Amino acid sequence: MSLLEVRDLKKHFPIRTGVLKRTTGYVYAVDGVSFDVEKGETMGLVGESGGGKSTVGRTVLRLTPATGGHVTFEGIDVMRASRPEMQKLRRDMQVVFQDPYASLNPRMRIRNIVGEALIIHDIGTEAERKQRVAELLEIVGLNSEHAERYPHEFSGGQRQRIGIARALALNPKLIVLDEPVSALDVSIRAQVLNLLEDLQDELDLTYLFVSHDLSVVKHISDRVAVMYLGKIVEISDSAVLYNHPQHPYTEALLSAVPIPDPHTERARRRIILEGDVPSPANPPKGCVFHPRCPRPQEICTTAMPRLVATPGADAGERHQVACYFPARFKEGGRYIADEPFREALPEPPS
Amino acid sequence: MAERLLDIRDLSTYFFTHAGVVKAVNGVSFTLHRGETIGIVGESGSGKTVAALSLMRLIADPPGKIVEGTLMLGDRDLRALTDAEMRGVRGNDIAMIFQDPMTSLNPVMKIGKQIAEAIVLHQDKGRGEAWRMAAELLARVGIPDADKRVDQYPFEFSGGMRQRAMIAMAISCNPDVLIADEPTTALDVTIQAQIIDVMREMQAQFDSGVILITHDLGVIAEISDKVMVMYGGRTVEYGPVDEIFYNAHHPYTWGLLASLPRLDATEKARLTPIKGQPPNLITLPGGCPFTARCPYRRPECRDQWPQPESVGLDHGVSCWIPEEQRLALRAELPHSKAPAA
Numbered sequence: 001m002s003l004l005e006v007r008d009l010k011k012h013f014p015i016r017t018g019v020l021k022r023t024t025g026y027v028y029a030v031d032g033v034s035f036d037v038e039k040g041e042t043m044g045l046v047g048e049s050g051g052g053k054s055t056v057g058r059t060v061l062r063l064t065p066a067t068g069g070h071v072t073f074e075g076i077d078v079m080r081a082s083r084p085e086m087q088k089l090r091r092d093m094q095v096v097f098q099d100p101y102a103s104l105n106p107r108m109r110i111r112n113i114v115g116e117a118l119i120i121h122d123i124g125t126e127a128e129r130k131q132r133v134a135e136l137l138e139i140v141g142l143n144s145e146h147a148e149r150y151p152h153e154f155s156g157g158q159r160q161r162i163g164i165a166r167a168l169a170l171n172p173k174l175i176v177l178d179e180p181v182s183a184l185d186v187s188i189r190a191q192v193l194n195l196l197e198d199l200q201d202e203l204d205l206t207y208l209f210v211s212h213d214l215s216v217v218k219h220i221s222d223r224v225a226v227m228y229l230g231k232i233v234e235i236s237d238s239a240v241l242y243n244h245p246q247h248p249y250t251e252a253l254l255s256a257v258p259i260p261d262p263h264t265e266r267a268r269r270r271i272i273l274e275g276d277v278p279s280p281a282n283p284p285k286g287c288v289f290h291p292r293c294p295r296p297q298e299i300c301t302t303a304m305p306r307l308v309a310t311p312g313a314d315a316g317e318r319h320q321v322a323c324y325f326p327a328r329f330k331e332g333g334r335y336i337a338d339e340p341f342r343e344a345l346p347e348p349p350s
Numbered sequence: 351m352a353e354r355l356l357d358i359r360d361l362s363t364y365f366f367t368h369a370g371v372v373k374a375v376n377g378v379s380f381t382l383h384r385g386e387t388i389g390i391v392g393e394s395g396s397g398k399t400v401a402a403l404s405l406m407r408l409i410a411d412p413p414g415k416i417v418e419g420t421l422m423l424g425d426r427d428l429r430a431l432t433d434a435e436m437r438g439v440r441g442n443d444i445a446m447i448f449q450d451p452m453t454s455l456n457p458v459m460k461i462g463k464q465i466a467e468a469i470v471l472h473q474d475k476g477r478g479e480a481w482r483m484a485a486e487l488l489a490r491v492g493i494p495d496a497d498k499r500v501d502q503y504p505f506e507f508s509g510g511m512r513q514r515a516m517i518a519m520a521i522s523c524n525p526d527v528l529i530a531d532e533p534t535t536a537l538d539v540t541i542q543a544q545i546i547d548v549m550r551e552m553q554a555q556f557d558s559g560v561i562l563i564t565h566d567l568g569v570i571a572e573i574s575d576k577v578m579v580m581y582g583g584r585t586v587e588y589g590p591v592d593e594i595f596y597n598a599h600h601p602y603t604w605g606l607l608a609s610l611p612r613l614d615a616t617e618k619a620r621l622t623p624i625k626g627q628p629p630n631l632i633t634l635p636g637g638c639p640f641t642a643r644c645p646y647r648r649p650e651c652r653d654q655w656p657q658p659e660s661v662g663l664d665h666g667v668s669c670w671i672p673e674e675q676r677l678a679l680r681a682e683l684p685h686s687k688a689p690a691a
Contacts, residue, residue: 187609189623190608254613260607
C-alpha cells in the first residue's frame, strides 16, 4: 500500500455572478488526477500557473474540500474522515507554504508559532513543549534563543526554516511543500533545499513537492508529475521524465528553461509554444493541450487522452503519458505514426 | 568597436533613512555599447535595480540620492541635465521594462493610449498617427489582433501579453538603451521563452543596447554578452558571459553557480549553498560586503574594498585573494568546471 493514494481527484470552484451569486460556471482547477506517493519518496508536481498543482496539494490535505475522487492516507479515506479522525490525520500530514512573509503571524513569537500545534494536540507539559520548540529550531538550523523573537526579525530564508520547524512539530509522515523555495534568493534556496533533503533522511519523511521550477523539482524529486489545466499529462521517475519526456508539453517546458551555461544555451533549440494557457474555467475540448500543441491531430480535438503507460518506455508502467502521439512515435523531430496510440483512447480497445 | 552608448563611472546611490544610511549602490562602473546586452545579476538587495533607476534618475529624493559618479549617455552628462531635459531622455533615449506589468501599466487607460502617450510626447506626431503606430507596435511584438487589442484595457491582457505591451511601449521611440528589470520573473516558463524571443528580435531590429537585470543565471547565460555580478551594492566581478560562467574569479560568483539546481545535471549531486544570510546594507563594513559569508576571507577584507583587478580581456574582479591562490582554490571546488576550450 502506498502512503498516499489519490484517485480521480476533482476540485471545481464555482464561479458566482450577479447579486444573487448564482453559479454560472466552474473553474476546473483539478480535473481527474490520480497518483500514488510511496513512503520516503519525494513526489514532484510541476507545471505553470493555473495547472492546478497547488490545489492538488491543498485538496489532498483537505484544506479545501474536493469535488470528487478519493484520497487515501495509510488506508484511511481522508475525504470522509470524521472530525476526531481528521485531527489525528493532521498530525501526520503537514504543509509548508510558499510565502514565508504571509504564512507566519507577525504578532506571534516564534515559540508560539512553532509550538501552537503541540498545544492544540495537547502534547507534553509547558516545559516539555518549550524544550521541543528549542529542539525544532536547532533541527532547522536556527538558534534556540530565536524562540522569543517575532517573524519580522528574520530574513526570508530564516522564516522559511521557521515554517518548516512548525510543520515538523508533530512528527508528520507526509509534508506538502507548496513552492517552498520560490520566494528565496538563489544562495538561500540551496540552503533550504539541502535542509529539506537532510530532514527527509533523518526523519523518514515523505514529500509532495509543488513547484513551477523544473530545475528545483528535478533536483529534489524521485518521481515527477507534470500538470496542465487540471490534468496530469505525464508522470514518471524523475530521471526518465527529464531525459525522455513523452508529452509535447513536457518537452516544451523542459526546452523553455534557460540553463546557466552559455555554451549549452547557444547549442539548444527551443520549442516556443504559442499563446497563453487557456482559462481553467473554459478548458479546451478534447486534449487540454491541443490548442498550444506544436503538432495537433484531428483526434486530439475530440477527447482527452487517458494517462497510460507507453510501451517501450524505460520505466515501464511507472512512466505514463496522456497523449495520442507521444514522443516515442517520433523520429528526427517528425511523427512517424499516423495512427494514434490506441491505449490512450478514452474507450480502450478490449 | 560599436558606438559607446553609456559610460557609468563610480556610481554611488545611498538612501538616508531613520535607521541609517543604506549604501544601495556603491561605486559601480560599466559601459554599454550599441547592440550589446549586459546582464546585471545579483540577489535581492544587491543594488541591481537601484543602479538602473539611478541611470534614469528615478531615485526618490529624499530619501535616496546619487551621491557620486558620472553617468554619460553618449556625450551628455545625465547628472547635469535639468529635470525637463531628463524627461526628454526617459522613454526616448533610455526606456525601461519593469518586472510586474500589471502594476506598471495604468489599469484605467487603454493600452493604445498608454503607448501613444510616449509617441506624442517625444515625437512630432499627432494623436491619430500615434494611435496607428501603437497598433503597429503591438503587432510587431507579436500580439494577435493588434487592431482590436490596442483598444483594450490592461486587465483584458494576460501576463505575457502585458509584458509584450510594455516592450511595445519601451521601443516606441526607438531608444538607444533599453533597461529590462526582471522582465520575465513574473511569467511562466513557456511565456518567458516567448518574451525573451521578442526582446531579442527587437534588439536586433533597433540595434539598441540592453541592460538586463535578473537573478536568473539561466536567462543571463541565454542572452547576455557581458555580465556584472553585484553583491551588497558592489560589483564584485564583471566580464564577458563565458568568462563569468567558465572562468569566474570571485568566491561569490563561484558560490552562486554552485548553489543552482540544474536542469542539465546528469547525476543527483548535493547543492553547495553559500552559508549565512544576505547582508544588512546599513551595518555593512567599509570593505567587501561578502566578507561575512566568504569561506576564504582574509584580515584585510572587512575594512578595505579591493580595487578591481584585470584578470582577462574586459574581465575584472574585486577580491583580496591573490590571483594564483584564487585559481588554486577554484580548482578544488566540487562544482568547478574546467574553463571552456
